[in-house]
Amino acid sequence: MSSDGRVPNDGVCTQKQEEEEQFLRMLKSLGCESYMYHKDMIMEHRCPEAVYNRIGDVIEMFRQNGFQFLSLSVFTFSLVMFLRLGYPIIKPMDVGAVKHYSYSEMKEITESFNKSNFICKTMSNHGKLFKGTIKNGSKPQDVIVKTWDFVYPPMWACYHHTHRIHDELLFLRDPGINSHPNVVNVIGFHCDERLAVIYEGIRLKCILKELLLSDDFQWENRLKVAIDIASLLMTFHRNGHVHGGVMSDCIMLDEELCPITFNFRLYYYNVNKKKCFGPYTVMNNSPDQPDQADDEVPRWCMGDDVFAYGILLLELITKRKGSSFSYRDWLHVQPKFVVHESFDVKRDIASEITDLAYWCLKLEKQPSLEHVIGTLKKCACTTAMKKQKC
Structure with a gap:
């Protein structure tokens, strides 16, 4: 498993494996801007009106350039599409045995991320943990959902969220790690409208x-x-x-x-004062160069x-x-x-x-x-x- 998202294979890579590798590389470099104006994110903001006011300013700019929108909600959708044009657009796909779930499926699993299913915030308040249920016919499966959340205005940490989900998808598929009984088992993820992973049910x-x-x-x-x-x-x-x-x-x-x-x-580390790089994304405080190591930043x-x-x-x-x-x-x-x-x-x-x-x-x-x-x-x-x- 390499730092560019490659999954090791003893034989010739199949077309599916090549597609998975390309998907993971694109996920790693996906811009976070297209997630910033998601409707659910805006409504969770402490002051949704402030976000819409900001969007209103952009509406006026677009109208001055000949664009017409029927409503603010239509514009918000259009703005998201506009932002996506400037950043890699990827088609969601399963990665090995890890299934990609649609946003409607994620909402069904968590009951629309209902507060009653909330467990706790994740490290550094990057996201949240929810209880959920995948309804597989007569045998529902209990799961845990972890999200990476975006805030408005964005904090620097948000710029690394696509890297974090990329790293975790690789990390938790490493046989040397996922075989340990005290590590979560990832079975699904979502990266289309929000960022989340799904862990196998834990009692x-x-x-x-x-x-x-x-x-x-x-x-x-x-x-x-x-x-x-x-x-x-x-x-x-x-x-x-x-x-x-x-x-x-x-x-x-x-x-x-x-x-x-x-x-x-999933940071790099030092051994005997020698810098060593793990097989995953190296992160620092620069959203412009998230893969550049900085000796001045403590790790x-x-x-x-x-x-x-x-x-x-x-x-x-x-x-x-x-x-x-x-x-x-x-x-x-x-x-x-x-x-x-x-x-x-x-x-x-x-x-x-x-x-x-x-x-x-x-x-x-x-x-x-x-x-x-x-x-x-x-x-x-x-x-x-x-x-x-x-």
Whole structure:
């Protein structure tokens, strides 16, 4: 799988595969302007009148040049078509086993993106997560829909949304990644009128951050979540990818409290001060040259993943959200025990896990993920043996 959207093939590419490759390349370079004036986006704006007033100014400009429109809504449609003329127009198609759904199908799946199906906002508020149902005859399929949303006036992040969906379609088809049990399985997408992907149904319980303070979220389950996430990170890093979404508000829990990750930063990364490029889009803050790497722009690297994991581990063992404590103060004071008092944990285990979390926060010399997993499994085993004796 290459950075230009190519999917590896041992034999001669079929016409379908060539079409898919071309489609992905065009999707990556698709301008975001044609999404800005979508009717649904305008109506979701905090002040739709402001958008229509702006459109009204453009109407007058067009009329002065001989264009006539029956109504504002007709003009809005015409403006969208006009904007699309200046940017690549692509015909939606399935990509391998990942099906392209029409906008009417997306609205049916999410009940028109109904608020009752809203789960949470995605990382950096780029979009939203919705519950949905694909009605396959007598066997409806529960799914999760993730959107990338556009705002008006546009923010710089909007210019990268087509890159993000392109990267994710490639990323989640990588056998080294999608085989992991804690990664979402993408089964569909939409890129015609809005940008969205569809994940295979998850028996969703909640977002992890919603359970952090709960007494029902017991010590053994917290350790299991911590081990699963560390294992996930190790898989990412071994396959040459940075995760970038190891945060309690970016992880879903299913009904069996199994963590499922759905947010990723598909950036380039640094190893031993040597810049390394993953097989996906390199992003910076320039909408004009989104594929140009900038040494001055800080990037998320593998060490940052481990640091974020340290924060997550602290949240799990302290029953506190990261926003409620200062890890900098804790690093300075270095308390020996931060495990919440409600957990029946031996002092040596509490001390070992506390030290492990602090170690992850030390960017200059962090533990390996193999060591993290080994330590947590040993602590989990000790806890289980203690319960058996009781």
